[in-house]
Amino acid sequence: MPGSIHYPPVLSLLSEARLSAVPALFGLQSDMEKYGFCIWQQHAAASLYPLVQQLELVLRNAIDGTARARFGDYWWDNIRCDATRENAGVFRDNIRKAEKKLRRMWRKAEASRPGLNDLAKVMTQPPPLTHDDIIAATDFHTWEAILVDAWAADTIMEQGDFLWPLSLTKVFRRLDTIDCNPKVARRKLINLINELREYRNRLFHHDCIWIKSRTTDARTAIDSIREKINLMEKVLYAVSPATVAALKKWGVFENARRICSTQELSIYLNHSYPQVQTEELPVFNRYLKPARDGWASATIMVEDKTCVLYRLR
Structure with a gap:
């Protein structure tokens, strides 16, 4: 059990600066609770990764797919940009960074071939970069940068040359959940x-x-984490209600909210919890032997809900 461990040698190898303010804030009373808190924090962060990755992927592909349909494979070179606007060059700069990264990776891979142990010996030119490779090499900031005013038309006559506003509701299918005014909604989305x-x-x-x-x-503290989960859901829903529905069906939002809760934290602090009574064991053993033995999760249906039980420790 967690209470049987001598924790000072374990805690001494963790970040003292990050741990120093935690006990008072979270009401931790012992070294065991401090370490349990560290484990909970890692589980909480891990529960957020799928949401963050889905947000980045869905936003990127929604913008790219819509722009590609209008302006072609290398659409970033074909759309108009008002260079006088603030942050006008950031998006294309990020595209160029992605291209340089791909060429650098290619040269490094070439240099590692037998007989070529030096980048200077790589004589051939890299092959043409594909649309998909360039898009995959971009970072999250790229897809925030394309939303700024520089890529939006000021007049109806110019709209065919710019990405926004014509493509706005194609990318953000529920833009109205952000704001009923498209221009205001786009600017709010930049901030979000x-x-x-x-x-x-x-x-x-x-x-x-x-x-x-x-x-x-x-x-x-936990409420502030859950606010971020709510924001991710809000932006994802604005782009793709179908994605949010799928994530909910797979329990991804529910899992993040379950782990990022005071109830889940108390489990990792090793607080007391109900014991199964002896007369109840036959029912539990029927379904939970894999979980009890610690080698697998036990999945059971409770009415129309899929539930999983596993041995925590």
């Missing part, structure tokens, strides 16, 4: 996507997953 992109970067760099400025205790 920027907020979620920065949060995504924190997750991927193993930073604090709650918002410190909104946090006074465990409940407000």
Whole structure:
């Protein structure tokens, strides 16, 4: 059991700076609870990864698919941009960075071939970059940058040359859930996507997953995480209601909200929980032997709901 471990040697190898403010904020009383909190935080972050990755993928493919249908494979070179607007060059700069990355990777792969141990010995030119390779090499920021005013027409006569606003409701099928005014909605989406992109970067760099400025205790810390889950759902729904429906059917949102909760945290702090009574064991054993033995999850249907039980420790 967790209480049988001597934790100081374990905690000494974790980040002391990150742990220093946690006990008071989350009401942790012992080294066991500190370590349990660290494990919970990793599980909480892991539960958010599928949502963040779906958001990035769906947004990218929705914009690219719509723009490609209007302007061709290399649409980023064919659409108009108002270079006088703020941040006008960021999107194309990111495309060029993706292209340079692909060429650099190709040269590195070529240099690793037998007899070529030096990049300087690579004489041939890389093959033409495909549309799909370039898009796959872009980062999240690219798809925020394409939403700025520089890529939007100011007049009806110019709309055929610019990506926005003609393609806006093709990319964001439920744009109205953000705002009824398309221009206002697009600008709001920039702010929402920027907020979620920065949060995504924190997750991927193993930073604090709650918002410190909104946090006074465990409940407000966890509420700030759940606010981000709600924002991801909101933006995903604006792009693709079908994706949100699928994620809900697969329990991805519910899983994130379950793990990012005070109830789940209490499990990792090893707080007390009900014991199965002896007379109840035959019923449990019928379904839960794999889970009890610790080698597999036990899946059971409760009415029309799929439930999973597994041995935690």
